[in-house]
Amino acid sequence: xxxxxxxxxxxxxxxxxxxxxxxxxxxxxxxxxxxxxxxxxxxxxxxxxxxxxxxxxxxxxxxxxxxxxxxxxxxxxxxxxxxxxxxxxxxxxxxxxxxxxxxxxxxxxxxxxxxxxxxxxxxxxxxxxxxxxxxxxxxxxxxxxxxxxxxxxxxxxxxxxxxxxxxxxxxxxxxxxxxxxxxxxxxxxxxxxxxxxxxxxxxxxxxxxxxxxxxxxxxxxxxxxxxxxxxxxxxxxxxxxxxxxxxxxxxxxxxxxxxxxxxxxxxxxxxxxxxxxxxxxxxxxxxxxxxxxxxxxxxxxxxxxxxxxxxxxxxxxxxxxxxxxxxxxxxxxxxxxxxxxxxxxxxxxxxxxxxxxxxxxxxxxxxxxxxxxxxxxxxxxxxxxxxxxxxxxxxxxxxxxxxxxxxxxxxxxxxxxxxxxxxxxxxxxxxxxxxxxxxxxxxxxxxxxxxxxxxxxxxxxxxxxxxxxxxxxxxxxxxxxxxxxxxxxxxxxxxxxxxxxxxxxxxxxxxxxxxxxxxxxxxxxxxxxxxxxxxxxxxxxxxxxxxxxxxxxxxxxxxxxxxxxxx
RNA sequence: GCACUCAUAGCUCAGCUGGAUAGAGCAUCGGUUUGCGGUACCGAAGGUCACAGGUUCGAAUCCUGUUGGGUGUACCA
Numbered sequence: 001x002x003x004x005x006x007x008x009x010x011x012x013x014x015x016x017x018x019x020x021x022x023x024x025x026x027x028x029x030x031x032x033x034x035x036x037x038x039x040x041x042x043x044x045x046x047x048x049x050x051x052x053x054x055x056x057x058x059x060x061x062x063x064x065x066x067x068x069x070x071x072x073x074x075x076x077x078x079x080x081x082x083x084x085x086x087x088x089x090x091x092x093x094x095x096x097x098x099x100x101x102x103x104x105x106x107x108x109x110x111x112x113x114x115x116x117x118x119x120x121x122x123x124x125x126x127x128x129x130x131x132x133x134x135x136x137x138x139x140x141x142x143x144x145x146x147x148x149x150x151x152x153x154x155x156x157x158x159x160x161x162x163x164x165x166x167x168x169x170x171x172x173x174x175x176x177x178x179x180x181x182x183x184x185x186x187x188x189x190x191x192x193x194x195x196x197x198x199x200x201x202x203x204x205x206x207x208x209x210x211x212x213x214x215x216x217x218x219x220x221x222x223x224x225x226x227x228x229x230x231x232x233x234x235x236x237x238x239x240x241x242x243x244x245x246x247x248x249x250x251x252x253x254x255x256x257x258x259x260x261x262x263x264x265x266x267x268x269x270x271x272x273x274x275x276x277x278x279x280x281x282x283x284x285x286x287x288x289x290x291x292x293x294x295x296x297x298x299x300x301x302x303x304x305x306x307x308x309x310x311x312x313x314x315x316x317x318x319x320x321x322x323x324x325x326x327x328x329x330x331x332x333x334x335x336x337x338x339x340x341x342x343x344x345x346x347x348x349x350x351x352x353x354x355x356x357x358x359x360x361x362x363x364x365x366x367x368x369x370x371x372x373x374x375x376x377x378x379x380x381x382x383x384x385x386x387x388x389x390x391x392x393x394x395x396x397x398x399x400x401x402x403x404x405x406x407x408x409x410x411x412x413x414x415x416x417x418x419x420x421x422x423x424x425x426x427x428x429x430x431x432x433x434x435x436x437x438x439x440x441x442x443x444x445x446x447x448x449x450x451x452x453x454x455x456x457x458x459x460x461x462x463x464x465x466x467x468x469x470x471x472x473x474x475x476x477x478x479x480x481x482x483x484x485x486x487x488x489x490x491x492x493x494x495x496x497x498x499x500x501x502x503x504x505x506x507x508x509x510x511x512x513x514x515x516x517x518x519x520x521x522x523x524x525x526x527x528x529x530x531x532x533x534x535x536x537x538x539x540x541x542x543x544x545x546x547x548x549x550x551x552x553x554x555x556x557x558x559x560x561x562x563x564x565x566x567x
Numbered sequence: 568g569c570a571c572u573c574a575u576a577g578c579u580c581a582g583c584u585g586g587a588u589a590g591a592g593c594a595u596c597g598g599u600u601u602g603c604g605g606u607a608c609c610g611a612a613g614g615u616c617a618c619a620g621g622u623u624c625g626a627a628u629c630c631u632g633u634u635g636g637g638u639g640u641a642c643c644a
Contacts, residue, residue: 031587041586044624054624078587079624123644160644257644283642292569292640299642306644333638335571363573364637399606428580431572433637435579439593444606446592447580454606462603498583510581513591520607529603545603567606 001094001105001490002497003070004038007084010066011040017064020057022046027084033480036075036083037487043080054080086487088477095475095486099543104550106493108150116154116317117143119329120242120249123160124234124256125169127188128241129380130373130436131331134362137422137560138430139329140247141505142360144558149500154321155253158313159238161231162257165192167213168199168206170226175205185233189382217261231256237384244387245418246560260312264304267311267350268297274348286344295340310341314357315350325356327503332361332431360503363433365425373436390417390438397442398567412564416442416450419561423449426559427509447513452552453563455516459549460565462528466542473539475547481525485518485544489551496558505559512555519548 007027015022022042030036043061047054058076065074072087098105119139122128128136139155147153172195176184184191199206215223235254242249268284271277276286282300297308317323328338338359345351365373375381394417395401401409424441427448428434444450463471477483491511499507527533528541553563 026584028583028586035587039586044586048624081587121644163644281641285641290570294641296642301642303642305642309644332572334644336639337644339571370636397606432580433573437579440579443593448592450606451592454604458604458607465603502583506581507583510591513581517591521609523603524608527603567604 001098001493002107003086003490004494006070007038007040010071011061011082013066014061014064018060020046020050020061030083033484035077035081036085038084038086040082040084043082047080058082086483088483091483091486091490092475092477094490095477095547096543099475099547099550102550103148104492104547104554105490106148106496106554112150112152113324114152114154114322115146115325115327116156116321116323117146117327117329118156118158118313119143120238120247121158121160121330122234122238124231125160125163125165125188126192127234127237128383130365130383130386131380132383133386133421134365134425134430135329135331136242136247136249137245137425138360138362138505139327140245140249141426141508141559142327142329142500142503143248144560145496145500145505145508148558149496151325154317154323155249156255156317157249157253159235159254159256161227162261164210164213166216166227166230167211168195168209170216170223170230171195171205171209171212172198173230174226185230188234188237189380241383241387244384245422246562248560255313255316257309260309260316263312263316264308267308267315270315270350271297271311271344271348276344276348288340288343291336291340295344307337307341307344310337311345311348311350314341314345318345318351318355323355325358326351327358327360329360329362332363335359335361358503360430362430366433366435368435368437370435387418387421390421390442393417393438393442394420404566408566412567415562415564416453416567419449419453419556422559422561423452423509426505427513429506430504447509449556449561450567452512452516452556453561454567455519456549456552456556456563457565457567458523459519459545459552462545463542463549464565465529471539471542471546473536473543475543476536476540478537478540479526481518481522482544485515485522485548488515488518489547492551492554508555508559512552515548515551515555519545 004027008025011025011027015025025040025042027038027040030039043058044054047057050057055076058080062074062076062082065071067074070086070090072085074085075083077083094105117139120132120136122132143153143155169192172191175198199209212223216227235251268277271286277297278285278287278294280294283296284298285294285296287294295307296305297311298304314326317326330338342357342359345357346353351357367373373381391413395409395413398409398412398416404412420441424436425434441448442450444454475486477486495507495511499505522544526541528538528545556563
């Protein structure tokens, strides 16, 4: 339900009827319950332009507001605020209408776009570590969200599979792997270290490694086969992580660095043709206004750089994939790189002016001391290890473990543990750094996944006691708590739209927290299954509980977090 | 040096592109129950929104400066 849009139209009409010219009408949520449900604050600005008393204007506007249906009452308050209360009858009807709707009342975008979302982007030379978590889950959430709202989403996993380190790796693979056994690739970190040691020790090996880099690039069959088997093994590790995380990336979404490699000379040509290229200290550069340092697109030795690949990628996504919006979910530290690359792509006409290019940046994961999150000896934490630990910790936190079968217990631990890691990350404004804390994320209290999953399980427990077929009837809003809960549920669509524009998953989590908190209050004060409750009221409350469960489930679904009926 | 970014309660975070008395959770103190899952709910206390100016009827939010952290700054990705 697009409530804000409805109210905006009503105010627009009221202003028109009152003969007041205004654009940019913004309806906002009321800051406090006593100020109603929504408020319009624009009158004060208008008063200034019109040089009239704001309260008088507000009064005039109010007289022209059409209150049939959605609005119960409007009031002028303070210096000229217009406060709006929504009608319970209207809320009841709207809520009742979506109880069995699997989209929970959320519509589709009227103009759907093609959106490319570039996320995860692991390096094939190593295993995924904690640094890859944010890109992977923020990107996946954004993809889920836009898909749900009706955009055509193209997921792109820009894996790092090209570069000098692969010469060393495949030379070592060949040396170690004479019988075709790739068991050693189980731990890529170790494999990389071993290869490096060999590289540093043996001149002969180092030469071979360098030779192999050239051979891969020139398409040597033997080396390409080795390289391919290495990439396959490494990608397999990533897929294990994606599967544990419930991230939807597949092999079809992989568009690797190597894919763009053949296009790189053309990128240089294009830049040359557009007159953007400058030779400086032997390197081919693009100098941009407002930047002291140029962007190097081809090194003095002829090699290309990641800016070159990104330009090829941008052109491919805009022209071949025909995207209207391209989002890069990449660490905030690459902010200026993307600003520069985006500017070049547009100037060189590689990307049409109308295409929206966005860097969805995010901060770093920190430990309790506010330092980048590392193992005790300063190494990187492998993502797979982190996820496994989350599941182990989740299992330990489950009370009455005897009540479940081993299978149930494993499933719950998975849902809870993985959910906790993801939720903790997604619930924080992506642009800031955040402090990783097991205790906080696995808590039942506050804005955590467990609080939501627990509320969901409680509702399921209530619904189980009732025959689903018998739950038929209207939601009747009879008090303030129900009013607030129903309204919050109906704000789902407005929330998702905002989250999609800003690309902020935490907008969804804080909304969800509001919903669940309101439900808990409702649940506390309005008993459902206790004796002595009228059937009509009981059904209404059951329906409201059911609707709350739908919102919880759908929200978590978009965030890529599962629920269970029992915890 | 230059650029970007951040600074809100003891701690972890919100604050919706300027609105009314700045909000949550944790921790602290107190309360609720013959309980539909109490891993819940209610309340108290806790703030010079880093600092100083400016714009405005109105600033945590916009502008300038200062201080303090983080990050990035031409042949890595």
